[in-house]
Amino acid sequence: MSAPVSVSLLVNGEPIDAFVLPRINLADFLRENLKLTGTHVGCEHGVCGACTVRIDGEVVRSCLMLTVQAHGASVETIEGISDSGEIADLQAAFRERNALQCGYCTPGMLMTAQDLLKHSPAPDRQAIREHLSGNYCRCTGYQAIVDAVEATARMRAERPA
Amino acid sequence: MKAAAFAYARATSVVNALELLAVHGDKAKVLSGGQSLMPAMNLRLLSPEIVVDIGGLAELRGIAMRGGVLVVGALTRHVDLLRSPEIALHAPLLRDAVSHVAHPAIRNRGTIGGSLAHADPASELPACVVALDATIVARGPTGERRIAATKFFKGIFETALSSDELLVAIEVPVTGQGSTFFFQEYARRHGDYAVVGLAALAVVAAGRFSDLRLGFFAVGDRPLLAAAAGKLVNACVNRGLLAEAAAALTNELDPPEDQQATAAMRRHLATVLLRRCVADLLARPELATGVTK
Ligand SMILES: Cc1cc2nc3c(=O)[nH]c(=O)nc-3n(C[C@H](O)[C@H](O)[C@H](O)COP(=O)(O)OP(=O)(O)OC[C@H]3O[C@@H](n4cnc5c(N)ncnc54)[C@H](O)[C@@H]3O)c2cc1C
Ligand code: FES
Ligand code: FES
Numbered sequence: 001m002s003a004p005v006s007v008s009l010l011v012n013g014e015p016i017d018a019f020v021l022p023r024i025n026l027a028d029f030l031r032e033n034l035k036l037t038g039t040h041v042g043c044e045h046g047v048c049g050a051c052t053v054r055i056d057g058e059v060v061r062s063c064l065m066l067t068v069q070a071h072g073a074s075v076e077t078i079e080g081i082s083d084s085g086e087i088a089d090l091q092a093a094f095r096e097r098n099a100l101q102c103g104y105c106t107p108g109m110l111m112t113a114q115d116l117l118k119h120s121p122a123p124d125r126q127a128i129r130e131h132l133s134g135n136y137c138r139c140t141g142y143q144a145i146v147d148a149v150e151a152t153a154r155m156r157a158e159r160p161a
Numbered sequence: 162m163k164a165a166a167f168a169y170a171r172a173t174s175v176v177n178a179l180e181l182l183a184v185h186g187d188k189a190k191v192l193s194g195g196q197s198l199m200p201a202m203n204l205r206l207l208s209p210e211i212v213v214d215i216g217g218l219a220e221l222r223g224i225a226m227r228g229g230v231l232v233v234g235a236l237t238r239h240v241d242l243l244r245s246p247e248i249a250l251h252a253p254l255l256r257d258a259v260s261h262v263a264h265p266a267i268r269n270r271g272t273i274g275g276s277l278a279h280a281d282p283a284s285e286l287p288a289c290v291v292a293l294d295a296t297i298v299a300r301g302p303t304g305e306r307r308i309a310a311t312k313f314f315k316g317i318f319e320t321a322l323s324s325d326e327l328l329v330a331i332e333v334p335v336t337g338q339g340s341t342f343f344f345q346e347y348a349r350r351h352g353d354y355a356v357v358g359l360a361a362l363a364v365v366a367a368g369r370f371s372d373l374r375l376g377f378f379a380v381g382d383r384p385l386l387a388a389a390a391g392k393l394v395n396a397c398v399n400r401g402l403l404a405e406a407a408a409a410l411t412n413e414l415d416p417p418e419d420q421q422a423t424a425a426m427r428r429h430l431a432t433v434l435l436r437r438c439v440a441d442l443l444a445r446p447e448l449a450t451g452v453t454k
Binding site: 002003005021022023025028044045046049052058059060061063064065066068069071112115116130131133134135 | 162163164165166167168169171192195196199200203204212214216240263264265266267269270350351352
């Protein structure tokens with residue numbers, strides 16, 4: 001009954017074909033099968049945001065998606081958007097402002113913050129907090145994270161691409 | 162935790178999904194956005210034998226006007242409601258409400274059909290469809306049936322749908338001239354499930370309500386269309402009358418007690434929302450003051 005199912009998807013631009021059990025969620029597939037361990041797993045029920053990835057350009061919780069549901073989709077992980085340089089400035093701002101300590105939440109924070117900056121180039125602190133409201137950080141107290149996102153928005157506005 | 166093993170079927174059409182449900186009965190679970198089903202399966206609160214994924218069915222998508230009725234496909238995602246010009250124009254209550262549903266990554270996948278079928282009493286959209294007097298369109302082995310939203314919710318996570326039926330669409334009557342709405346909720350954090358909330362639709366003419374539908378949520382086992390609203394319709398609303406309506410409302414409610422709030426606190430917050438709603442809709446800010454008694 002619950003035999004492996006064939007899936008084909010793009011991960012960070014690379015075509016992947018695999019057979020997976022239906023019960024394997026996308027977070028585990030990325031981590032265990034593809035060894036892309038930048039996608040973190042915290043709560044496994046959608047509340048912490050550590051597992052956030054992009055599917056066809058939109059942020060989603062990879063713990064709440066079956067791998068088989070990603071058939072035909074383009075998945076981008078923190079590895080992909082780091083290697084492409086898309087968020088180099090945001091990552092630098094996180095480092096400069098100590099917006100990470102243990103780093104567990106950081107991949108999800110970066111994914112979600114970049115999503116906000118793509119949709120609204122000049123968010124105020126309230127908008128930043130709201131967009132990040134589904135991402136838990138147990139270390140920083142959030143203040144430095146909001147600072148880093150705000151600083152990145154400002155820098156990007158000054159240096160139009 | 163991880164979900165237990167299950168078989169997976171990607172439905173190729175609504176007809177195909179209904180066939181699969183007919184074969185597997187209550188051993189099957191329909192998968193739309195997965196934003197409520199997946200947490201439940203990961204926590205092993207649910208362990209279906211087979212998951213029927215309807216997420217790819219284009220026929221269940223889309224928002225369209227058909228003869229004075231706004232037809233919203235079951236697979237319309239929360240983010241689609243937020244962005245839709247038709248929703249903003251014809252059912253702005255839904256747009257306001259959905260901005261309070263969860264967080265961006267969850268709104269990118271969660272659907273209105275899934276939210277209504279899931280029937281969490283603390284959910285925003287069920288109360289909205291009750292306030293909007295919408296109709297739920299379900300399809301089963303014997304064809305289609307229409308269920309009034311006010312008759313659809315039966316209890317905590319319980320609806321009028323049977324296990325071989327799919328929710329296919331929601332029909333929202335388009336509100337006419339003079340129609341206004343109100344949405345507010347108390348939540349610990351933006352995006353959390355509400356402690357208490359109110360979705361209201363009204364027709365106001367010459368400073369009076371000619372219609373008022375108050376859909377409260379997180380105050381009982383299902384969204385409540387408050388009968389107390391009747392006291393305020395076709396009447397000259399003053400503080401006294403509003404206090405009477407608030408008293409009637411507290412008697413009508415049977416709120417749960419949990420870590421978020423006591424039943425008494427929920428009753429109190431519901432009356433605060435009632436006063437704010439009436440003050441806002443009648444544009445009489447003085448009615449919102451003195452909310453404590
Ligand atoms: C962290 C977090 C916070 C959240 N906060 C909120 C919140 O504040 N307010 C809120 O309202 N919701 C909240 N949600 C839930 C979210 O809104 C879900 O999207 C929604 O409840 C279910 O929609 P779905 O499409 O994901 O359904 P699914 O999870 O796919 O399905 C939910 C249930 O409905 C059934 N079902 C789905 N579609 C159909 C259909 N077409 N016909 C028949 N049965 C069907 C499924 O079998 C399942 O039992 C939250 C979720 C998470 C993970
Ligand atoms: S692991 Fe996915 S949201 Fe926590
Ligand atoms: S840096 Fe440790 S959880 Fe955020």
